[in-house]
Amino acid sequence: MEYPSKLIENAVEEISKLPGIGKKTALRLALHLLKQEKEGVRELSTALVELRENTQYCQSCFNISDSNTCAICSSYKRDGELICVVEDTRDVMAIENTSQYFGLYHVLGGIIMPIEGIGPADLTIQALINRIVATEGQVKEVILALPATMEGDTTAFYITKKLKEVGVKVTSIARGVPVGGELEYTDEITLGRSIMNRL
Amino acid sequence: MEYPSKLIENAVEEISKLPGIGKKTALRLALHLLKQEKEGVRELSTALVELRENTQYCQSCFNISDSNTCAICSSYKRDGELICVVEDTRDVMAIENTSQYFGLYHVLGGIIMPIEGIGPADLTIQALINRIVATEGQVKEVILALPATMEGDTTAFYITKKLKEVGVKVTSIARGVPVGGELEYTDEITLGRSIMNRL
Numbered sequence: 001m002e003y004p005s006k007l008i009e010n011a012v013e014e015i016s017k018l019p020g021i022g023k024k025t026a027l028r029l030a031l032h033l034l035k036q037e038k039e040g041v042r043e044l045s046t047a048l049v050e051l052r053e054n055t056q057y058c059q060s061c062f063n064i065s066d067s068n069t070c071a072i073c074s075s076y077k078r079d080g081e082l083i084c085v086v087e088d089t090r091d092v093m094a095i096e097n098t099s100q101y102f103g104l105y106h107v108l109g110g111i112i113m114p115i116e117g118i119g120p121a122d123l124t125i126q127a128l129i130n131r132i133v134a135t136e137g138q139v140k141e142v143i144l145a146l147p148a149t150m151e152g153d154t155t156a157f158y159i160t161k162k163l164k165e166v167g168v169k170v171t172s173i174a175r176g177v178p179v180g181g182e183l184e185y186t187d188e189i190t191l192g193r194s195i196m197n198r199l
Numbered sequence: 200m201e202y203p204s205k206l207i208e209n210a211v212e213e214i215s216k217l218p219g220i221g222k223k224t225a226l227r228l229a230l231h232l233l234k235q236e237k238e239g240v241r242e243l244s245t246a247l248v249e250l251r252e253n254t255q256y257c258q259s260c261f262n263i264s265d266s267n268t269c270a271i272c273s274s275y276k277r278d279g280e281l282i283c284v285v286e287d288t289r290d291v292m293a294i295e296n297t298s299q300y301f302g303l304y305h306v307l308g309g310i311i312m313p314i315e316g317i318g319p320a321d322l323t324i325q326a327l328i329n330r331i332v333a334t335e336g337q338v339k340e341v342i343l344a345l346p347a348t349m350e351g352d353t354t355a356f357y358i359t360k361k362l363k364e365v366g367v368k369v370t371s372i373a374r375g376v377p378v379g380g381e382l383e384y385t386d387e388i389t390l391g392r393s394i395m396n397r398l
Contacts, residue, residue: 002295004263004270004288011250014243019231025219031288032218033251034263041251044213045244051210052232052240064203064233071203089203089230096201 003027008034060131062107062124064089072096072105079103081140085128085159087111087152091145103143106131111146111155120158128159132166141169148175207233259330261306261323263288271295271304278302280339284327284358286310286351290344302342305330310345310354319357327358331365343371 001023003009008030015026033041057063058070065071072078072092082103086092092105108123120126132139142163146152160170176194177186186194200222202208207229214225232240256262257269264270271277271291281302285291291304307322319325331338341362345351359369375393376385385393 001292004291005254005265007246007250007254007265008263008288011246014246017239017243018228020224020227027289028219029217030250033247034254036251038251040216041247044216045248047206047210047213048232048240049244051206051229052235052237055204055206055233064207066204066206089207090226092203093200 058107061105062109062127063092063105077102080135080138082143083128083132083139083141084143084145086145087147095145106142108146108155111151112158113151123155125159125162129162129166132163132168139168141171144170144172146172257306260304261308261326262291262304276301279334279337281342282327282331282338282340283342283344285344286346294344305341307345307354310350311357312350322354324358324361328361328365331362331367338367340368340370343369345371347374 003012008027011030011033012023012026015021015029016023018026021029033044056065056067058065058073059068060073061070063070063072079102082101083106084095084101084103085106085108086095087108087110089107092107095101095105106124106128108125108128110118110123112118112120112123128142132142142159144156144159146156156172163170174197175190176197177183177190183191202211207226210229210232211222211225214220214228215222217225220228232243255264255266257264257272258267259272260269262269262271278301281300282305283294283300283302284305284307285294286307286309288306291306294300294304305323305327307324307327309317309322311317311319311322327341331341341358343355343358345355355371362369373396374389375396376382376389382390
């Protein structure tokens, strides 16, 4: 595709590096930005750079945070006996939205994916173990809330094995038919598991 | 939704101002940027600001350009007797991709949309008329390549009326059954028009 100017070509090139955004969408977004106030585009641009350069991670749970220790880890209302292990920040937000969980979190920063070259050492698994050991028995249960995929299961298996050595109870969130879900439209594997793991 | 940090909240806020991008996608993009090299994010950010601040428009056809006069308007290979009127840069790119048109362009910068508050004065219609008058009869034909929507038709009607006063021939791109299209799957209006406007 021939672009009418170098500036737009460069912008399309950069925008289309974002996941799920192709050249056509990138061009549409670039033309949209051209019609906006200069101030608005500067605000967007600054927000992106500041996000990348100034974002901090909680020293304890590795969630994104404005300070060294995140709001959840530093809250006296949270139950320090429970740690919920998740893949990333979005999962923390999803669980927080349920208002059903009052323990702490541990953000792995990904899951084990050998194809992508992500191994246990790239995640915060060792930090989780150190964290549990450091509390000297305060942590009673680690809840694994990982994706229900092969990679998620692999990661769960690895963490479970490691935590057994530490001697802490490890559980997983329940897999089953979603609330409001019809049995006939549920896939066989989910339905099979939900029978196996009946309460 | 509660975000884990002000920086990410701000970034999501800014990204979700883009058309077609909601809060969930914005968060996904923000988390993607957090995993990228700082240099990459700075490049994206600079590309956006430079696009907005330094983009020039061709003085003659109002297409996006790196200089005062765009590559098409300044090319001696293009036929100055033909002007093709389009809504925006994307249409110029689409027509250029056909390699079937060798005349000049005129970019309106939008179409007449009363609901959005866009009237003829917000577009480059008067500049088109001035441009044609200034060439003293060099322009023989103006081809309208506007969207086949109610707004596109309104704009075409308005421009046709204005250009009649100038005394230049005005044509429109053909509407009809797309090449490769089956008659039975073509909507009635298109099919009806394609019979009416048979060659």
